[in-house]
Amino acid sequence: MTMGGEAASTSSSTPHSQPLETEATQCRVESVKRHLSRLVVKSLCAVAADFDVEPMLEVSKSGFGDYQCNNAMSLFPRIRESATNLGNPNAVGQAIADNLPPSRIVESTSVVGPGYVNIVLSSDWIAQRIQDMLIHGIESWSPILPVKRVVLDFSSPNIAKEMHVGHIRSTIIGDTLARIFEFANIEVLRRNHVGDWGTQFGMLIQFLFEKFPNGEEAANQAIGDLQSFYRDAKKKFDENPDFKGRAQQAVVRLQRGEDRYLAAWKSICQISRNEFDLVYKRLNVELEEKWP
Known part of the structure; x- marks a missing residue:
């Protein structure tokens, strides 16, 4: 009180x-x-x-x-x-x-x-205790934690979309916690869960197949273009029943691991990864990606 x-x-x-x-x-x-x-x-x-x-x-x-x-x-x-x-x-x-x-x-x-x-x-x-900690190490005054290893799942931006301030917030908080644990000599597994197998991803892949039949142009798009394509795909998905059916089939084929759909998924993920890595590098944040 x-x-x-x-x-x-x-x-x-x-x-x-x-x-x-x-x-x-x-x-x-x-x-x-x-x-x-x-x-x-x-x-x-x-x-x-x-x-x-x-x-x-x-x-x-x-x-x-x-x-x-x-x-x-x-x-x-x-x-x-x-x-x-x-x-x-x-x-x-x-x-x-x-x-x-x-x-x-x-x-x-x-x-x-x-x-x-x-x-x-x-x-x-x-002040004296902080000085002791800096000179003699964290063991001189660190909390006695009941764990030796922690898993931190943070950042986790959306594939095919630009990062926004919410992702930056999660990234900074997660990295801060990781640094604190690491300073206390605790092993930290920094996990960045990315990737999506759901309807939205199948919708985007099908849209790209139809917009870029040969697939090569799609692989060279920037993430901002993918975000624009996603909006167009969502509009088409909502308004065109035939496209909706093809998009749903694309999800099934992606989840079955069919080569063409899996390759498209990996290509989109790589485009996103390239953009995300620029942000992580600027923030000096290290992450280990985990995919579905």
Whole structure:
């Protein structure tokens, strides 16, 4: 739960620039939250020693900090009779913040609204960990992932059509994830699923057969021309029942692997591949194609 709209006047801030525990100096990314949770547990033991309370710690979405402890509201009704000095959830939150053990991981804490404790990680500590990672490698601070190999299927543009911004988005996101995994020493299989055996492809092939009977001119078309031909083929498919029947038969023959239709399919795919590779080269993206 976050309190992004709370006024600054409801906040208090406490610096935590104290020596870092030995275990924290060795912690990896996934153990930062666990370490903070242990700090919160110690604080809760001091604030509510008579109660068994699990730490409620989440990544903050409020903009006030990096993590947020949300125990105060649920804890207040349980301790308000015994802890007369804690008259409201905000006071409970302040007590939790005040009793957090010193740690160089924590730069400061602040309490907002009904006791939300926002925790800011130390910039110096983060900078040191990043420096360690760059010098000593990702193993010094990488998450311990449960996998050694991942398969990423991304980009996957449409054959016989120009790439659009949606394909670029998928390409960049996929390549970014691949680079992150590879940096963490995980084997990445970069898959680009292309190709189409469906009615639309049979429609285009049949249209090209009828427009270019000898087939040679069709093999020299640019992808922009193929896209234009596709629009013409779709219009003819919708308006001409005879052509529709021939296009449907073309799909059957393509799926059976008949030489003439398979060659046409490969030719169209190659025209598309040539255009796609120009984009991938410019983006410095590597992909392994997978065809039907």
